[in-house]
Amino acid sequence: MxxxxxxxxxxxxxxxxxxxxxxxxxxxxxxxxxxxxxxxxxxxxxxxxxxxxxxxxxxxxxxxxxxxxxxxxxxxxxxxxxxxxxxAGRPKRTLVLVSTAAHTLNDLLFRRRSGQLPVEIPLVLSNHGALRDLAEFYGTPFESLPVVDADSKAAFEQRVLDAVAEHDIELVVLARYMQILSPELCEKLRGRIINIHHSFLPGFKGANPYKQAHARGVKLIGATAHFVTSDLDEGPIIEQNVVRVDHSRTATELVSIGQDEESRTLRQAVTWFAQDRVLLDGARTIIFR
Amino acid sequence: MxxxxxxxxxxxxxxxxxxxxxxxxxxxxxxxxxxxxxxxxxxxxxxxxxxxxxxxxxxxxxxxxxxxxxxxxxxxxxxxxxxxxxxAGRPKRTLVLVSTAAHTLNDLLFRRRSGQLPVEIPLVLSNHGALRDLAEFYGTPFESLPVVDADSKAAFEQRVLDAVAEHDIELVVLARYMQILSPELCEKLRGRIINIHHSFLPGFKGANPYKQAHARGVKLIGATAHFVTSDLDEGPIIEQNVVRVDHSRTATELVSIGQDEESRTLRQAVTWFAQDRVLLDGARTIIFR
Amino acid sequence: MxxxxxxxxxxxxxxxxxxxxxxxxxxxxxxxxxxxxxxxxxxxxxxxxxxxxxxxxxxxxxxxxxxxxxxxxxxxxxxxxxxxxxxAGRPKRTLVLVSTAAHTLNDLLFRRRSGQLPVEIPLVLSNHGALRDLAEFYGTPFESLPVVDADSKAAFEQRVLDAVAEHDIELVVLARYMQILSPELCEKLRGRIINIHHSFLPGFKGANPYKQAHARGVKLIGATAHFVTSDLDEGPIIEQNVVRVDHSRTATELVSIGQDEESRTLRQAVTWFAQDRVLLDGARTIIFR
Amino acid sequence: MxxxxxxxxxxxxxxxxxxxxxxxxxxxxxxxxxxxxxxxxxxxxxxxxxxxxxxxxxxxxxxxxxxxxxxxxxxxxxxxxxxxxxxAGRPKRTLVLVSTAAHTLNDLLFRRRSGQLPVEIPLVLSNHGALRDLAEFYGTPFESLPVVDADSKAAFEQRVLDAVAEHDIELVVLARYMQILSPELCEKLRGRIINIHHSFLPGFKGANPYKQAHARGVKLIGATAHFVTSDLDEGPIIEQNVVRVDHSRTATELVSIGQDEESRTLRQAVTWFAQDRVLLDGARTIIFR
The missing domain is CATH 3.30.70.260 (ACT domain)
Known part of the structure; x- marks a missing residue:
């Protein structure tokens, strides 16, 4: 300071x-x-x-x-x-968890470098190695630890907690991290983990929301940034956006179309959090925009 | 013709x-x-x-x-x-069912008189008398039949079927008609009943969707026009719209804010249906806009 | 009070x-x-x-x-x-000026009767008789005075000023009133006249904005509610909305498509004004939503 | 092929x-x-x-x-x-011109590598060196040639024409390239240059559109992708998007807020062009989405 x-x-x-x-x-x-x-x-x-x-x-x-x-x-x-x-404006120390999807990480790192996202990111942690190049291009340390069974999952989560302690982390961002966190981890970091879910919650919780959206024939698809709780995809909502689609889009095309909304929705939620604009009121959030 | x-x-x-x-x-x-x-x-x-x-x-x-x-x-x-x-352009013969909420009926009747909605409405049928004045101002016949128990509900539905036969009805519109239709009626008029549901389906099915939306703390509320099937709020979706809200809105305010989306979404679905732009592909709709 | x-x-x-x-x-x-x-x-x-x-x-x-x-x-x-x-909540005394287009007046009157628009409307004044029925259906006094030359225009404007005095008018709404007000009237009622312009200002000022929009091939059309000044379509902007269109729409279809945006944009501006949420900061407005 | x-x-x-x-x-x-x-x-x-x-x-x-x-x-x-x-799906050979703003180039290169943008980019050409790293991270050749006077401008434009010939370029994209092209170049590449302008055209043509937008107090800011003609910012419009802003945003903040719309609007226009979905009808475009 x-x-x-x-x-x-x-x-x-x-x-x-x-x-x-x-x-x-x-x-x-x-x-x-x-x-x-x-x-x-x-x-x-x-x-x-x-x-x-x-x-x-x-x-x-x-x-x-x-x-x-x-x-x-x-x-x-x-x-x-x-x-x-x-x-005011002090960058919040942020740990980003990713798997293989690059778009939200790319957006966060690009915006941070442009000076538009008030966070510092001492570490990107992943269960895959795929996004190492991207992180390193933006000068961000990257570690990967495979998660394949209960033991490796426990080890990954311990690494999260260690990194939180080591870097005095204020915010953990799940940038399309495709593993479910244990209830214990959710509890320990309560109010400090933001996830981006690739649907307009509460519609299409859980896996493959774009496939669900296609099957249901919705005319808008969306993305939801929310705090993570032990209740999957039920945590307090911070931000949501939607985009129009029509009958001609396959489930695969929805995945591609939705990327913009995921990126902008997550970035918005992280920005507001970093600016101390997000307060919790029970199961709801107050957003002082 | x-x-x-x-x-x-x-x-x-x-x-x-x-x-x-x-x-x-x-x-x-x-x-x-x-x-x-x-x-x-x-x-x-x-x-x-x-x-x-x-x-x-x-x-x-x-x-x-x-x-x-x-x-x-x-x-x-x-x-x-x-x-x-x-x-092309032939107005479809449309029966409108309403209860007490005026906004979607007002929108349909106003747009029809302006020549922007290609339907004719030989009858508005209601389980209340509240909207008689509005219908009659637009020169549209109005009937009300109370629905208070199983018998009166059966009588109402028989009146629907009679009116469909009598006026050679091609489309039945539930313009915030607050009764659940019997599976038999849904089946008889399959693919010919359009309902407006006051949420972004599949979120918040059933009663009081704005109250549900408030409790869940969503950041966008919506409306969904869909074909009615015997599976409540699960019929093929024709059109959806959303509008942004924030934490400061009460459930009651959401009701008022959502009216525009309900009106425009229903009107759009009715217009497309009347222009033969809506085709059914299993549980999904093809919309040739 | x-x-x-x-x-x-x-x-x-x-x-x-x-x-x-x-x-x-x-x-x-x-x-x-x-x-x-x-x-x-x-x-x-x-x-x-x-x-x-x-x-x-x-x-x-x-x-x-x-x-x-x-x-x-x-x-x-x-x-x-x-x-x-x-x-708080006291309805502002509002004079509405109209010509022949009904949609914004219909929206204002319907919303007022539903209790959603905090204004009272002691008079609708028009240069045509076309909307008399609509006003009277909503129990609103209506007067028409033809405007065909300089003299009748001066008489009309004098009637406006008299009505403002007589009803202690706080807000004058031009609900698609198709006459240009004199600089003198604009000056006398400065900060108290809201107009709805049927384009996304500052694009397409003046007459026939939808025709201009069609000719220019824009992909979104819009509406702008603004305070009236003697500088045509240049007054401080209160609210704007747009809607997507494509190449297949004729200028005539744009007129119809744009009605929703005009109605909701004007209604929003009137609501904010009536709730004392609109303040002037030079050529710009502060909107405390 | x-x-x-x-x-x-x-x-x-x-x-x-x-x-x-x-x-x-x-x-x-x-x-x-x-x-x-x-x-x-x-x-x-x-x-x-x-x-x-x-x-x-x-x-x-x-x-x-x-x-x-x-x-x-x-x-x-x-x-x-x-x-x-x-x-179908053949990537169009695309030359990208940039200056110092990175966001639209970053978006194009990221989307291309993700397989979502059907173009190949044999060269990024700039009047500055600032974006070399970004281009090279994505494996894209980059050249810079300063433009400081009439001669260097002519040399730059000759390099454009040479690159077009050398790489058999089908599309030239001005990704926030901040120089005005000569009428001769516009004419030679007629119908093959797409520019992203950082306003909702026809509002705020020319320099500093966000500053103009702030001064005028608009409530939505936008971006416009259009074909370049010798008539500045007057070429046929391909795509437009807007985003809501309020009185509290400075002109500098508008610049940052508008980046998303610029990136998505340009990317959309380039995608449609590359898919042969953009046809010219006089001063207007037909977009077969």
Whole structure:
């Protein structure tokens, strides 16, 4: 992290959740005034379903982080907030898991290099070697570990956990990683794994969604980025997109047509996560776009 | 039907289905040349799933219908075609079933009066009286028959069948008609009933799809027009549309937001059906747009 | 307006614009706390182009309007705000001008009756009589005054101004009203007239945009709702939508295809205006969706 | 080209244009029957604007190309057709011109390597060296020649013409090539140069369209793939897409947001061209999707 100086004020993202009640915005904005902060962006949501209040603020100030926290602490205590304060634009440390399909990885790496995706990727981990060249072209370390049985699967998942610890990983992205994660891994990384599913959920869960879509004769196919839970393809949805198809498309053509939606949907979800725009409200997500 | 004269050549729509094999297009186009016809529009599709060949042709000729049929008959026989030849633009006789929601009926009636929907509607039939005024404003006969138990439901369905016979109905439209039709009625009118379901099928079948969509936290809601079969919300899909929503929308707001998609999706399906652009290929539809 | 009581707290929309500077949010939220208010929705925007700060708040309180204003006044004065405080959901008094095309009027009236459009329409004014039946079916007063020359045009515009005064009109909607308003009228009602233009502006300004679109061979046609200024089709854009077309569509078919986009685009713009979600930032609009 | 054998029948694409008149389809399909061909796909269009008839057919036959041509020749002569018969799926030889923006080139090269873009790219030619690495990662020859004045521009354009001759180029793609081609070059390669313009034409022609779009406050930004003519940004449009933006986006953010639409729009246009699905009808294109 860079430290703010008077000459270069820092920009921060504050997000928090607490029970909905009067006075929250005033208390928080008061603390920000105390921290000589200016609010640049602000979004809030009161959930009727859970009675909770969600807020995301971007602020600019020339005081250091510790001073911001000091003035926030009484407010945090009073409202019993779950909160986070992060430097705006700081790239989130991201581990990407892949198998053999290249399109979503290519999109993530290309956009990251273009400076459009606020993540750093210390490692791409795969159960195949196929995407090594692509990762390395973008200067990203790549490891592959075959997953062929229960033992090798356990070893792969242990490698995931080790990599998470080693690189202080904040986000794990399943970029068309074609293995189901164990419930234990899902639980340990709860709220930190994003998957791209190649259908418009909740339609066509599980394997071969394009084949299912073809058989059902849908007129739009889609992609869904969601948090991974131990309940397959049932985790909270972050983003979805669809594209029109017609009767003349084979299941194989749907696979190709859907790639754009998969790539853009996953990239969008990762971007929002990295910008602290995704908050969890039970089984649903709040997206402060 | 108007009869074609040399001065006013008739325009016809020919659709047919047969086993896929070489020579079909040449044989059909030969018959059309014989009938002094000019092909104005032509679409075809070979189904890999079922091995069948589908074609839709619009043609112009100054010979009467009987003469067209006469030259087509040998071709029809040779290729064992299921076929249909109809005057282009002839409004299809349509029975509309409604309950209390007005938006899809309003859209159909408004578009029909504007000359944009090629149907005539000799009757709107409802299990409530709520939409009488709307139907009558558009000069459309309206009847209501309460459906409260098995007997009244049977009576309603008998009235549907009677109306179909009486008005020589070609299409029955369920414009947010909130009763499930009996398997017998579905069977009798197979391929002639179009329903609008207020979700993006196959997600959220059955009752209260917007409530289901809200609970699941989807980021797009949709509407699906499909043929009705005895398998609820599982009939062949004709058209689908979606619209973006976010976390801040209540289930009630989704109901309102979805109305546009329901109206346009149903209207599109009815239009295509009325233009003989919808053909059945097993559980899927061929749409010759 | 209804008055709030302790048992039935009032819901209010506060919008304001001022020079961007630190402390605004805190000062405003402090006043709201003083007024025993709870902030239900909040959006803000700092314009880099003009250096101005825009905010919209929805709040709930059991104190009357005068008390809210009293606590706000020092803040308003300190920051030199242009501001507005209105009861949330209060229907805006709207004058609709039409010619002969029915689709946007039909959509507005249908949605208003369904309770989905927060306006009241004391008068529909037209230069033709064609839409009288439609207006009257929805219980809306209708007047027509022919516009055939400079004198009758001046008389029509005077009738507009009289109606605005008489009904205390807050918004004038040109629902496919096919006359160009005089610069004087545009100026007098600046920021209060919304037009629907049947193209994706800035493409195809002026007359016959669908014909222009056909000639140019565009692959998407669109609609644009914008504020009217004396500079034809150049006023600030509020909302735009497009729909895909292909080479086979005639200019006449484009007219029909575009109706949906015109209706939904105009309705969306009117809804946002009526909910105080549209603010002006020079030649651009801020939309707090 | 591969030669068809009885065991491996060839698949061909026939496209032609002629004056619209009766009997064309029958004559062509008769020739195809003579060539032992089976029609797999067929599309046609009669242009009211120009009185011309356009057709594209995909057919399968086990006779060699010369035999197909032999049976077609009388038909071609009789109807005075401009025609083309190409092997289906044959990759078109494509020269890509770029400057420094990587996204459209990356998309084309990635899709080509995935087997989804039916082109071969013997050369990427640039006025900068910036994209050499990217081209070479995908195994594509890359040359750069600076363009700084009239002479170097002439030299660059001569290199284009030489490369076209040397590699028997069928299509030149301007993948965000930021120089205006001379009228002479446009004329020599008429109907064979596709450009991607980063706006929804005809809005925002010329330089800095995203800056123009921001200033005008449009609510959707877009991309347009079109044939290049000597009339800047006025050539026949092949494909267009748009994406929604709001007031909070800076002109710089629009540049980033628009990249997806540019990439997909250009790729779509190139794919259709390579599949012989794009025909010219005066200033408009016929797209047989």
């Amino acid at each position: 860079t430290s703010a100086t008077a000459a270069h004020p820092g920009r921060w993202v504050l997000t928090f959740v607490c029970r909905d009640q009067p006075g929250i915005v005033h208390a928080v904005s008061g603390a920000i005034v105390q921290a000589r902060g200016n609010i640049l962006e602000s979004q809030q949501f009161s959930s009727d379903d859970t009675g909770r209040f969600f807020m995301r603020l971007e602020l600019e100030t020339d005081v250091p982080r510790a001073d911001i926290v000091a003035v926030l602490e009484p407010v945090i205590g009073r409202f019993e907030m779950a909160w986070q304060l992060d430097e | 108007t009869s074609a004269t040399a001065a006013h050549p008739g325009r016809w729509v020919l659709t047919f289905v047969c086993r896929d094999q070489p020579g079909i297009v040449h044989a059909v186009s030969g018959a059309i040349v014989q009938a002094r016809g000019n092909i104005l529009e032509s679409q075809q599709f070979s189904s890999d799933d079922t091995g069948r060949f589908f074609m839709r042709l619009e043609l112009e000729t100054d010979v009467p219908r009987a003469d067209i049929v006469a030259v087509l008959e040998p071709v029809i026989g040779r290729f064992e075609m299921a076929w249909q030849l109809d005057e | 209804t008055s709030a009581t302790a048992a039935h707290p009032g819901r209010w929309v506060l919008t304001f614009v001022c020079r961007d500077q630190p402390g605004i949010v805190h000062a405003v939220s402090g006043a709201i706390v003083q007024a025993r208010g709870n902030i239900l929705e909040s959006q803000q925007f700092s314009s880099d182009d003009t250096g101005r700060f825009f905010m919209r708040l929805e709040l709930e309180t059991d104190v009357p309007r005068a008390d809210i204003v009293a606590v706000l006044e020092p803040v308003i004065g300190r920051f030199e705000m242009a501001w507005q405080l209105d009861e | 591969t030669s068809a054998t009885a065991a491996h029948p060839g698949r061909w694409v026939l496209t032609f244009v002629c004056r619209d008149q009766p009997g064309i389809v029958h004559a062509v399909s008769g020739a195809i029957v003579q060539a032992r061909g089976n029609i797999l796909e067929s599309q046609q269009f009669s242009s009211d604007d120009t009185g011309r008839f356009f057709m594209r057919l995909e057919l399968e036959t086990d006779v060699p190309r010369a035999d197909i041509v032999a049976v077609l020749e009388p038909v071609i002569g009789r109807f005075e057709m401009a025609w083309q018969l190409d092997e």
